[in-house]
Amino acid sequence: MFYRESWVQVDLDQIKENVQWLRSQTNRQFIAVIKANGYGAGDASVARAALAGGATMLAVSSLDEALSLRYQEITAPILILGVVDPAQAELLLQYDLTVPAVSLEWVKELIQVPIKGLKVHLKVDTGMHRIGTEKVAELQAMLSLLKANGADVEGIFTHFACSDNPDNQMTEDQAARFEAVVDALKTPFRWVHSCNSDAAVHYPKAPGNAVRCGLAMFGVTSYLTELKPCISLYSRLIYVKQLKAGQPIGYGATYTTQGEEWIGTLPIGYADGWIRRHQGRSCWIEGETGEFVGRICMDQAMIRLPHAFPVGTKVELIGPHIPLEQVAQELGTIPYEVLTLLSDRLAKVYIENGRIREVANPRLDRLMQEK
Ligand SMILES: *Cc1c(COP(=O)(O)O)cnc(C)c1O
Numbered sequence: 001m002f003y004r005e006s007w008v009q010v011d012l013d014q015i016k017e018n019v020q021w022l023r024s025q026t027n028r029q030f031i032a033v034i035k036a037n038g039y040g041a042g043d044a045s046v047a048r049a050a051l052a053g054g055a056t057m058l059a060v061s062s063l064d065e066a067l068s069l070r071y072q073e074i075t076a077p078i079l080i081l082g083v084v085d086p087a088q089a090e091l092l093l094q095y096d097l098t099v100p101a102v103s104l105e106w107v108k109e110l111i112q113v114p115i116k117g118l119k120v121h122l123k124v125d126t127g128m129h130r131i132g133t134e135k136v137a138e139l140q141a142m143l144s145l146l147k148a149n150g151a152d153v154e155g156i157f158t159h160f161a162c163s164d165n166p167d168n169q170m171t172e173d174q175a176a177r178f179e180a181v182v183d184a185l186k187t188p189f190r191w192v193h194s195c196n197s198d199a200a201v202h203y204p205k206a207p208g209n210a211v212r213c214g215l216a217m218f219g220v221t222s223y224l225t226e227l228k229p230c231i232s233l234y235s236r237l238i239y240v241k242q243l244k245a246g247q248p249i250g251y252g253a254t255y256t257t258q259g260e261e262w263i264g265t266l267p268i269g270y271a272d273g274w275i276r277r278h279q280g281r282s283c284w285i286e287g288e289t290g291e292f293v294g295r296i297c298m299d300q301a302m303i304r305l306p307h308a309f310p311v312g313t314k315v316e317l318i319g320p321h322i323p324l325e326q327v328a329q330e331l332g333t334i335p336y337e338v339l340t341l342l343s344d345r346l347a348k349v350y351i352e353n354g355r356i357r358e359v360a361n362p363r364l365d366r367l368m369q370e371k
Pocket residue numbers: 033035081159195196197198212213214215216
């Protein structure tokens with residue numbers, strides 16, 4: 001049910017198809033990255049679609065994101081990508097979560113508590129210089145300590161810094177360094193992975209038997225592919241009026257009507273992630289164009305209409321006519337930021353088997369369940 005007519009539409013069928021395409025294209029195991037609440041699209045729903053498309057592991061950024069999936073009955077293997085407090089080992093074991101080992105110091109702290117059976121992937125830093133280590137001696141020592149304490153060191157991985165750039169020598173260098181480290185350790189790993197979305201579609205030589213893709217599942221990469229977009233953002237006119245020339249619009253009166261103008265109001269604002277920088281950008285209304293005029297408010301935004309439209313008319317903010325990539329470019333940012341800015345105040349409409357499966361109000365649903 002809608003309580004406010006602004007919503008994110010998530011096409012789960014297309015997510016599944018994109019995962020299938022990525023799997024056939026890369027011919028490797030598929031780790032679906034659904035950090036940040038599935039890039040804002042809803043973690044459990046995206047996880048289920050990805051698993052239906054053949055993903056064999058999920059990845060999130062932190063322990064709380066992993067627990068969120070477990071609480072929603074997702075039983076697939078989950079790899080946490082960020083640093084986890086070693087003191088949380090008991091919780092990791094209880095919920096069968098996989099963690100990266102990022103340094104010898106981290107491993108020494110981890111083994112202060114029982115870790116028998118804990119699944120671990122070694123994190124190799126090949127140039128991103130965010131987390132992990134490239135020192136073979138250190139990795140060797142980590143491996144020995146982990147094994148001696150009964151951990152299951154099932155994987156090893158690294159992360160590319162420049163895979164969005166087609167001819168970047170750094171990707172080649174990172175791949176070579178990763179392969180050298182894996183060879184030097186002389187240990188068989190069940191999971192060897194280096195590719196994010198861009199590398200998965202553009203760098204088939206990358207080392208590993210698995211890829212870790214997030215954004216590509218939603219049909220977006222830096223390269224031309226057959227992937228199709230899955231996420232749209234819509235709102236509806238809640239108020240329409242005609243103003244005469246010279247009338248100010250919104251906070252700060254930053255826009256003044258040039259002549260007689262039709263102005264519509266949408267129930268979406270910067271608290272939904274529709275930030276003030278959208279002022280001056282366009283939206284799509286039944287084949288015509290509206291422009292955000294005046295400052296975007298916290299909860300509402302005004303658009304100049306080409307003519308009168310009835311209250312209730314649907315307006316596309318991101319979708320088939322205004323691709324996510326275009327929105328990002330016009331804002332001077334990347335699609336990741338536009339998506340993850342969308343707040344959980346927006347309702348989510350999930351499309352499955354060609355129909356609306358669910359309308360979710362993430363903030364309210366949780367509270368209503370408790371009532
Ligand atoms: C976010 C992330 C990914 C996925 O990146 P995409 O570009 O969305 O595919 C993969 N690996 C790591 C370590 C990440 O942090």
